[in-house]
Amino acid sequence: MSGLYRDVGVVLRTYKLRESDRIVVIHTKENGKIRAVAKGVRKTRSKFGARLEPMSHVRLLLYRGRELDIVSQAEAVEPLSPMLSSLDRASQGLAALEAVDQLSLEREPDPRAHAMLVGVLRTIAAKPSPLNVPAFYWKLLAHEGLRPQLDACVRCGDSEPSARLVAFDLVEGGVLCRSCRSGQAISEPALELLRDILGGRLQSALDREESPVTHEVAALATRALEHQIERRLRAVAMFERG
Known part of the structure; x- marks a missing residue:
């Protein structure tokens, strides 16, 4: 048929x-x-x-x-069953699903996004790192053509070491120097971690223990995705209520 x-x-x-x-x-x-x-x-x-x-x-x-x-x-x-073996794994898995659901169009094939989703679920099942979902958000946004500028000020073009990059602006799409800063502050360790995630050093990033730096990168990833889809993520709102 x-x-x-x-x-x-x-x-x-x-x-x-x-x-x-x-x-x-x-x-x-x-x-x-x-x-x-x-x-x-x-x-x-x-x-x-x-x-x-x-x-x-x-x-x-x-x-x-x-x-x-x-x-x-x-x-x-x-x-x-591995995804249901702990609340942490299940919560991370559902957060990854919601991101793909919000960014995907119906009947629009995207084998790369599909492979990324399968990959992150396997990674979560093996080890529920605190950066699994934030890193997935960043990689998914980059796949959608929304990779942030991380190596030079998005406004004036100055880069390190001549300029210190101290802020991240979601509207501008990346980092800004001290003279041009707008948006929110970003620490040097968080900027380096974000570069690891998007610069081919993902496994090194996922091996990080939970810390204020991982929380900073995770919070920024959530805001970046919510800025793109123009709504709150249900999974994040659920975590906050908990």
Whole structure:
């Protein structure tokens, strides 16, 4: 049947439909973000079991519908259990899902973003570093063409060592020197850590222990993503309420 297609994807979120069905939002490798109906998934004896929960990495057979696709088959690519083994892992995973959901357009294939999402979920499952999600936010923004300028003042162009870079402005899109400063202050250690994340030294950054510097970079990452999507992140608001 021409309407049938196969893909792999990560479940971003779900919501109820009628008595036993559920709409599943999935970021797929070949078809981008899709919305599909999983029929009977809320029944005790559902053929899908727990394979269509948020953070699930699944291999799918779908039927392309007029408005919503239909999930015909779903097989786990890897187990979800590591992501549910601690509150920290689950919270980080959900925060990564929300970022991809907010930045992705429906039916717009983005294999690189898909690979990044799968990668960060695997990293979280292995080790819930305090910088997993902030680093993912920065890498995702860079992938979207929003990489910040970190090596020279975005306004006058001066760079170290002749100029000291002391501020970060989200509107300007990067760091500023003392003469041009606007936005918010950024410490030298935080700027170096941000350069590690975006400069090919990600593993070194993820090995950092939680500290005021990691908190500074994490808070800036959240503000940068929220500035781009023009709304508060639900995951962050939930953490703050907790």
